[in-house]
Amino acid sequence: MTKVLAVALLDVRRLSFGIASGALVAGLVPALASGLGGKVEIGAVAAVAFLVVGLAAGGAFGADFADGKSSFFFARPLPAGVLIGGRFAALLALAAAAFFSLMASSWISSSDRSGWNPSVLTRFHAELLLSAWALSLFVSLAVAARGRGVRVDGGTRAMLMIPVRLALSMGAFLLVFGLFADLVLRAYFQDSVPVRIFLLSWVAASLVASCLAIAGGRTERGRISRYQGRVMTAHFALVAVVVAAAWTWVLHPGVQAIQRVNTWTWGSSDGRTAYVRAEVDRGDSRTFTPVFVLDVASGQTRRLDADAYQGPWVSADGGTVVWSEATPFFFRPLWRRLGGTTTYRVRTASGDIAPLPMPGKLPDYRSVRDLSNFGAIDWVLPSPDGDVFAIQWNRHLSFTSRSRGELSEIDEWKDRAGLSRGINLQEAAFLPSGELRATRVVRDAGGGQSLAFIDIDPKTASVKTLVSIPADGSLRVQFDLKATRALVTSVTRPGRGALIALIDLSTATDAPKPTVLLKDVLFPQAAFLADGRIAVSNGGSVGAGQKQALKTFSPAGQALLDIPIGEGMAPRLGREMFPGILGASTGTFTDELSLVDCNSGAVLRRLPGLNSPGWFLRNPAPPGTPAAQILLSREGKLYELPSPSAELRLLLPRS
Amino acid sequence: MSDEAVVRVENVSVRYNKQLVVDQVSLEVARGSVYALLGRNGAGKSSLMRCLLGLQKPTSGRVLVFGEDVWRHRARLLARAAYVPETSDAPGQLRVRDVVAFHQSMYPTWDQAAVKARLARVGVSETAMVSALSKGQRALFTLALALGSKPELLVLDDPTLGLDVVARNDFFSDFIGELADRGTTVILTTHDLAGVEGIADRVGILQGSRLALDEEVEQMKIDRGQSLEQIFTELTRGAGGLS
Incomplete structure (x- = not known):
């Protein structure tokens, strides 16, 4: 111990004056900053002081090995461990000296002493001190060891x-x-x-x-x-x-790694597949929720090696899928410069996988400096035949084709005030004719807004407006399967009532008029059923108390059934799991799935703790198919309900 | 190893990258004797000295000090030995008294009074910064530190470097001789052949990285009928050093 102290004392004597002086000056910084109207935390100043102490002490240690000067220690009866221990003790002593000098100076110079306490030091300060010492020692030792240049034999x-x-x-x-x-x-x-x-x-x-x-x-x-x-x-x-x-x-987790299925899970319009986002037994679940492709009937599951939130984007028939392959971000710029293909992939109905035809202006990677998990594309919509792709990216809309390459692009359009607007479509679907039907919000010159229904020709990017209706507030648009009708939900004041309207777009020659299905209802959700009927859930009318209700309407918008299904908050729509049988989650704070027969208005079954995911999907799994029959529990378990009266079958997780 | 050998060097080679600096050197230094290791610049003297103190590991071979491997037991063995390097290795940012205090903590046999007296005699102030000492003062200061622990073995690597002629003569005639009389074993390297001739019991000459000669000084002079300087010159002429 005597020798450790002797070594430490040597170092302290060499460095203490400079370090204590520097710390005294640094202690004035918070007061000076305060005088200039700024604020510098004493903890930050201490961090800088520790950094300097670490660098100085480590550097002095390493420099002692330059030009054979280390014989001063090694030619004495001093074990190497004692030498290192002594220098480390010196580091601690110097850090303490710096800290107390700093705090004393800060105490004297500043009237604001709120930060003046020893707890200003955190684990970060200790790590910083040790890291600076270790790295400085390493570098200075390396420099000392190579001080006279590298000899090349x-x-x-x-x-x-x-x-x-x-x-x-x-x-x-x-x-x-x-x-x-x-x-x-x-x-x-x-x-x-x-x-x-x-x-x-x-x-x-x-x-x-x-x-x-x-x-x-x-x-x-x-x-x-x-x-x-x-x-x-x-x-x-x-x-x-x-x-x-x-x-x-x-x-690259396998299906066995799945611990909890995420709510971002849905049955594909092919009726067979479910896309399952799941928390796994590795990674940070806030960041890492890989997507698995589940064949519901057989239970076969494989991971889709996709970038987060970059797919899968599925065509209306479920046959074509687009995603961005999860190649290492860091090497993408180099890979592309070397002539590599895009990371975006298309799997066609035949099972072939090929690069997505990309817009020429779009790099399919962001700068590594973005440190972002997100790709460059907002969404991709494949046409039902899997040949044409509508790609919205960075306020652009591009059309590309597997057979014809890049077709067209729209990079801006004007609003009614004459201002240039980037592209941000609300909803889009391919028509049998090959055109893209979409909606966009148009700002009016007077400050209002309207919702425009437009058809876009992918070959020429020419835009035809079908109808434009005044529509305030937050808007949600849903097309039916053929995109000939649309449901518009408008919420002007959240929680204070919403309006749901149906618009028939099939008569292109006449300007269609919206049919108001409901207004002033609370928390509504609407969806088309497979036979064309419309189901709307809501939490009752404004001023009439909260009654969970489900209403059905004919394809033309006439009210059919009013189905009370409970008290409390508005039910959340699920999928049409079986023909005419809709899943709706009810209950106040806990999920309870009610199977509602939209033909008779009867609640067939109540399944506590479950919901039917994916009500928002434009192209749902056809009712009665395995993909339409998936249910998700509060605990993150995915089940299949093969028939309204059947037992639940656990699909995921497996263990 | 003879019982009287304080230092035994066994087939020691030192190599820096591909450069062989010391080649298969073996020698012994008897207790209480003065051994002078001679050689031209770059002959490997300093490397051998560092191996001898466990400061450097030989590429091959080993060095026994007091009968033990000095590389393995350096810290323990050096409690009985002292070293004076070619140039002072004391940190320049310290005061003389701080360095003395450090040495006092290192050696249980430390003679503080003797060190103080010696420093006063050679005119080195205890409050002076090491960096402020002249070259000669630093050499004498280093010597004083080495002697402060009353070592059984003293290793000096060209100790008269930087000393003027008078100091150099004093050093050899009195200082080393006195140590030898006290039974201290001394190993030194030097270029001062005249100075060492009178005090060394045995001399080794490194030539071309090998130990070309290792003999009793008096016997050598009798056998060869030449002075040490003549023998050295004859042996090392044409043998270029590294530097």
């Missing part, structure tokens, strides 16, 4: 190998870093632990490398350099293996 060949080795090293580092960045961005974007472990592992490795180099190299610079190099190479190899393994394991 072997002549020209060795000289030529230097850039090769450098390039290989950088390539290896970029590969590992790229994989790690991809892992974090996809699976741990909201969890700092992996990044902290990654960074601290390098700090720890550099500290171990320095300690081994000091103990094993002593005064021999070549050995010091070799020890450092070997430890860091070994650490790099370990990191590479761990990162590659983690990247593979975390980002």
Whole structure:
């Protein structure tokens, strides 16, 4: 212990004056900032002070190994461990000196002493101090070990190998870093632990490398350099293996890894498939919820290796699917510059998978600096035959074709005030004619807005407006299967009543008039049934109390049934699970699925804790098909209900 | 190993990358003797000295000090030894008294009074910064530190470097001789052949990284009928050093 203190004292004597002086000056910063109208936290100043202390102490330690000066320690009866321990003790003493100098200076200079307490120090300060010390020691030791230049043996060949080795090293580092960045961005974007472990592992490795180099190299610079190099190479190899393994394991979970099925789950319009977003037993569930493709009848499940929220986008018949393949983000710019294809993929009804024909102006990646999980495309709508794609991206609408390449593009249109607007379609569907029927909100010159129904020719991008209706508030539009009728839900004041109207777009020559189905109803949801009828759920009328109700209307909009299904909040529509039988989630705070027979108005069955996901889908799974019969529980379990009276069959999770 | 050998060097080689600096050197230094290791610049003297103190690991071979491997047991063995490097290794940002205090903590045998007296004798102030000392003062300061622990083995790597002629003569005639009389084993490297001739019991000459000669000084002079300087010149002529 005496020797440890002797070593520490040596370092403290060398550095204390400079560090204490600097800390005294730094302690004035909060007061100075306050005087200038700003605010600087004492904790931030302490962090800077600790950073400086760490760098100074580590640097002084490493510099002692330059030009054989380390014999001062090693030619004495001083074990390497004592030397390192002494220098570490000095670091702590210097940090304490800096902190108390800083706080004393701050106390004297500032009238605001709210931040003046020892708890201003956090774990971050300790990590910062240690990291700065370790990295500074490593670097200064490396510099000391190579201080007189790198000696190259072997002549020209060795000289030529230097850039090769450098390039290989950088390539290896970029590969590992790229994989790690991809892992974090996809699976741990909201969890700092992996990044902290990654960074601290390098700090720890550099500290171990320095300690081994000091103990094993002593005064021999070549050995010091070799020890450092070997430890860091070994650490790099370990990191590479761990990162590659983690990247593979975390980002490629199998169906057994599913722990909880997410509400973003729906049955495909092909009637067979369900797209299931799930929390898995790895990654941060706030960030990482991979999509699985489930064949409901057979139970076969496979993961769709897709970027988050970049698909799957499915055609009206469910035969064509588009998604962005989850290749590592970090390498995408390089990959594209090397002539690689887009990450967006199309799977056609035949099962072939091919690159999505992309708009020429659209890069299918964002800059790595975005550090974003999101791709460049808002949505893709494949035509039923799987040949044409409407792509909305960055306020553009483009049409591309698998057989004909890029067709057309709209990058702006004018509103009624003459202002240029980017493209932001509310709803869109392909017509049998091949045109795209869509809606857009148009701002009027007087400040109001209207909803325009438009048909767009993909070949020419020419736009024909079918009808434009005044429509205030927040709008939701739903087309029926053929896009010949539309349901418009308008909420002007949330919670204070909404209006639901039906618009028949089949008579293109006459300007269609909206038929108001309901108005001043609370929390309404509406959907077309497979036979053309309309179901509307609501929580009762404004002023009439909350009564859960489900109303049905004929295809033309005449009221048919008024089905009371309970008290409390508005029911949430589910899917039409069987022909004429609708799932509706009811209850006040807990889900209870009611199977409602829209023909008789009877509630056939109540299933507590369940709901029927995907009421919002434009192209739902046909009623009676397996994909229409999926149910999701509060606990995140996915079931199939093969018939209204059957037992539930658990689909996911498997374990 | 003879019982009287304080230092035994066994087939030691030192290599820096592909450069062989010390090649298969073996030697012994008897207790209480003065051994002078000579050689031209770059002959490997300093490397051998560092191996001898466990500061550097030989590429091959080993060094036994007090009968134990010095690389493995450096810290324990060096409690009985002291080292004077070619240039002072004391940190320049410290005061002389701080460095002395540090050494006092290192050695249980430390003689503080003797060190103070020696520093006063050579004119080194205890309050002076190490960096402010002249080259000669630093050499004498380093010597004083080495002697403060009353070492059984003293290793000096060209200790008279930077000393003027008078100080150099005093050093060899009095200082080293006195140590030898006290039974301290001394190993030194030097270019001062005249100075060492009178005090060394045995001399080793490194030439071309090998130990070309390892003999008793007096016997060598009798056998060859030449002075140490003549023998050294004859042996090392044409053998270029590294530097």
